[in-house]
Amino acid sequence: MSQQPTPILEIHDLEVHYGAAQALFGLDLTVNSGETVALVGANGAGKTTLLKTVMGLLRPSRGTIRFAGRDTTRLSATEMVRCGLALSPEGRQLFGPLTVQENLELGVLPLKLGAAEIRTRLEEIFALFPRLAERRRQQAGTLSGGEQQMVAMGRALMSKPQLLLLDEPSLGLAPLITDTIFAIIHQLSRSGVTILLVEQNAARALEASKKAYLLASGRIVHQGDSDRLLADPRLRHAFLGAGSDEQPEKSRLGAAGLTNIRLEKPDMSNQTFMPPFKDETELKAHQLEGLKWTVNHAFNGSSFYHSRLEEAGVTPENITNLDDIRRLPFTTADDLRDGYPFPLRAVPFEQIVRIHASSGTTGKRKVLSYTQKDIDDWVHFFARAYEMAGVTPLDRVQIAVGYGVWTAGMGFQLGCEKLGALAVPAGPGNIDMQCQFMLDFQSTVFCATASMALLMAEEIHKRGIADRINVNKIIYGSERSSVSMRKKISELFGGAELFDIPGLTELYGPGTGIECREHDCIHYWADYYILEILDPETLEPVSEGEWGEMVVTTLCKEAAPLIRYRTRDITRIIPGRCACGSLLPRHSRIRGRSDDMIKFRGVNIYPSSIDAILSQIPGLGSEYQVHLTRDEKSGKDHMRLVVEQAEGSDSQRRMELSRESVHQIKHQLLVSCEVEIAAYGSLPRSERKSQRIFDSRIKDEIVG
Numbered sequence: 246m247s248q249q250p251t252p253i254l255e256i257h258d259l260e261v262h263y264g265a266a267q268a269l270f271g272l273d274l275t276v277n278s279g280e281t282v283a284l285v286g287a288n289g290a291g292k293t294t295l296l297k298t299v300m301g302l303l304r305p306s307r308g309t310i311r312f313a314g315r316d317t318t319r320l321s322a323t324e325m326v327r328c329g330l331a332l333s334p335e336g337r338q339l340f341g342p343l344t345v346q347e348n349l350e351l352g353v354l355p356l357k358l359g360a361a362e363i364r365t366r367l368e369e370i371f372a373l374f375p376r377l378a379e380r381r382r383q384q385a386g387t388l389s390g391g392e393q394q395m396v397a398m399g400r401a402l403m404s405k406p407q408l409l410l411l412d413e414p415s416l417g418l419a420p421l422i423t424d425t426i427f428a429i430i431h432q433l434s435r436s437g438v439t440i441l442l443v444e445q446n447a448a449r450a451l452e453a454s455k456k457a458y459l460l461a462s463g464r465i466v467h468q469g470d471s472d473r474l475l476a477d478p479r480l481r482h483a484f485l486g487a488g489s490d491e492q493p494e495k496s497r498l499g500a501a502g503l504t505n506i507r508l509e510k511p512d513m514s515n516q517t518f519m520p521p522f523k524d525e526t527e528l529k530a531h532q533l534e535g536l537k538w539t540v541n542h543a544f545n546g547s548s549f550y551h552s553r554l555e556e557a558g559v560t561p562e563n564i565t566n567l568d569d570i571r572r573l574p575f576t577t578a579d580d581l582r583d584g585y586p587f588p589l590r591a592v593p594f595e596q597i598v599r600i601h602a603s604s605g606t607t608g609k610r611k612v613l614s615y616t617q618k619d620i621d622d623w624v625h626f627f628a629r630a631y632e633m634a635g636v637t638p639l640d641r642v643q644i645a646v647g648y649g650v651w652t653a654g655m656g657f658q659l660g661c662e663k664l665g666a667l668a669v670p671a672g673p674g675n676i677d678m679q680c681q682f683m684l685d686f687q688s689t690v691f692c693a694t695a696s697m698a699l700l701m702a703e704e705i706h707k708r709g710i711a712d713r714i715n716v717n718k719i720i721y722g723s724e725r726s727s728v729s730m731r732k733k734i735s736e737l738f739g740g741a742e743l744f745d746i747p748g749l750t751e752l753y754g755p756g757t758g759i760e761c762r763e764h765d766c767i768h769y770w771a772d773y774y775i776l777e778i779l780d781p782e783t784l785e786p787v788s789e790g791e792w793g794e795m796v797v798t799t800l801c802k803e804a805a806p807l808i809r810y811r812t813r814d815i816t817r818i819i820p821g822r823c824a825c826g827s828l829l830p831r832h833s834r835i836r837g838r839s840d841d842m843i844k845f846r847g848v849n850i851y852p853s854s855i856d857a858i859l860s861q862i863p864g865l866g867s868e869y870q871v872h873l874t875r876d877e878k879s880g881k882d883h884m885r886l887v888v889e890q891a892e893g894s895d896s897q898r899r900m901e902l903s904r905e906s907v908h909q910i911k912h913q914l915l916v917s918c919e920v921e922i923a924a925y926g927s928l929p930r931s932e933r934k935s936q937r938i939f940d941s942r943i944k945d946e947i948v949g
């Protein structure tokens with residue numbers, strides 16, 4: 246993603262006339278190598294004129310066209326094919342009496358190839374379009390519209406172009422066939438073919454492309470990343486022009502085919518779930534109001550909090566500024582378990598509309614109650630999480646997390662529907678079905694635990710289906726996510742963007758923050774809760790930017806408010822504003838839990854630190870286990886790591902990898918250990934959290 250884009254087509258100040266009539270006005274446009282760029286606009290906007298000019302079929306009256314680094318402004322169409330350009334024209338333009346194969350062969354006519362090379366290329370085209378293979382001897386004129394479109398695209402691909410110009414591929418096709426054609430375009434795009442796509446159906450074109458230009462009356466009126474354009478209210482304005490909401494078909498938007506999608510609904514295209522605050526001062530004022538409300542509500546509504554606050558000598562009147570939060574008593578997971586089945590309840594039962602519970606296996610579950618407003622708030626900020634990740638109403642979100650009494654599935658589902666995207670409630674597990682759904686529904690967003698995402702990534706790789714799926718974003722629950730694991734998941738998913746989404750049942754559920762597209766830590770919703778970072782042992786605040794335990798206080802939670810709830814999650818605040826511009830503050834990815842922390846020979850070690858070190862060693866995989874034992878006689882602790890080699894890494898290197906791991910751990914964590922390198926795939930994988938720490942020492946050594 247950080248790779249510098251190489252322009253393959255650069256158009257500058259292009260003007261084209263048909264006789265005295267001007268068709269294009271000073272157009273600038275760039276297509277980078279490997280990109281799919283859409284050119285959308287109404288009939289007569291100048292799209293086809295532009296393509297024909299690039300192809301050498303029309304002469305510009307002004308401006309330059311550079312293709313693959315050279316000036317091609319004055320070249321003919323035949324010369325352009327030799328330069329590596331191919332056009333699949335509007336209306337297909339096949340030779341009806343010729344067979345499918347003969348039509349395809351026309352695509353390489355200007356290249357003067359040998360018969361053997363032509364045969365090889367034909368087989369490649371037939372592999373891409375199996376339907377054409379069955380009909381290779383059939384006359385092109387007798388094919389269906391969709392099949393004719395495949396021949397036109399295949400003919401253009403025969404020349405192995407550096408840039409494929411696709412003019413109105415879906416024109417006149419039934420919706421089902423259009424789906425097939427776009428699936429092929431997507432597949433071409435994933436396999437690295439650079440495409441300039443001209444389409445009247447703007448929604449489909451934007452969905453299929455990375456970048457888009459909006460053309461109206463021979464001018465470019467808007468350009469940008471396609472997914473952002475889809476979500477951007479300015480797109481509406483740019484396209485609606487003289488049209489109105491009542492008569493969308495009269496508008497340029499209507500003519501561009503954008504009226505039949507949900508984007509057209511005003512509340513969906515203009516919606517945002519971001520907070521309205523202008524600056525940090527406004528946010529802090531909101532937090533103080535929320536804190537006062539919460540303490541008052543808890544004091545008067547909950548017998549548990551009433552006695553806790555009384556013990557601490559605090560009444561609601563004592564809260565006059567944000568620092569007063571430090572006078573408040575802590576709440577812990579034990580308080581929740583002790584209050585089973587309705588802990589912390591601060592409203593009468595008739596106001597509770599739902600309960601959720603944690604999936605905890607030991608002791609009683611943590612159960613949380615919700616009022617309708619609690620649910621609405623949760624759904625609102627979950628939609629915000631999707632918005633921050635760039636998910637739009639046109640996305641298809643495959644939700645592979647647990648549905649049931651726990652919060653995960655429900656949160657992902659309701660947030661997705663609130664945003665207006667299409668939800669595929671797949672649930673966890675069932676790898677076969679997940680693959681099938683990705684292929685058939687062309688899901689664009691995949692939500693899962695990190696372990697499940699890795700499992701899916703490996704499966705997609707194994708089945709060789711990466712270029713037939715369409716997942717471009719992975720939203721994974723805040724579990725363990727080392728750099729190498731993220732990199733591997735992204736790569737095996739064909740370059741998908743990863744977003745870490747934290748959350749916990751006590752605090753509504755998942756979605757309490759998310760990574761933004763800068764991927765620099767996690768924005769959290771400071772308008773819904775206050776986050777303190779405290780030293781887990783002294784419970785005093787750490788200095789800014791230091792690691793410590795996350796302690797949360799809710800600002801508007803009704804049924805089960807949280808006052809200084811000790812989450813046990815270890816993180817830190819990232820000082821300063823994010824490059825994305827959001828004023829919502831950030832914390833680091835969760836580094837571990839204060840109760841997961843290993844105390845080994847006087848050193849505090851978080852599993853994530855081991856992750857980080859192993860990630861830096863080339864040749865190691867992402868799976869590992871830590872075994873801690875104690876020698877009965879000497880009382881000395883011993884640490885042994887079992888680490889998988891990377892897939893395809895040379896087994897001869899095991900000794901060397903082991904030595905390097907021992908050295909790095911000694912160097913960075915200041916502890917000695919033994920490292921055993923295991924074969925790739927030999928450690929157990931799990932769809933849920935994989936167990937990595939096996940501690941057989943006396944338990945009270947672990948900080949609780």
Ligand code: ZN
Pocket residue numbers: 761762763768823824825826827
């Ligand atoms: Zn950001």
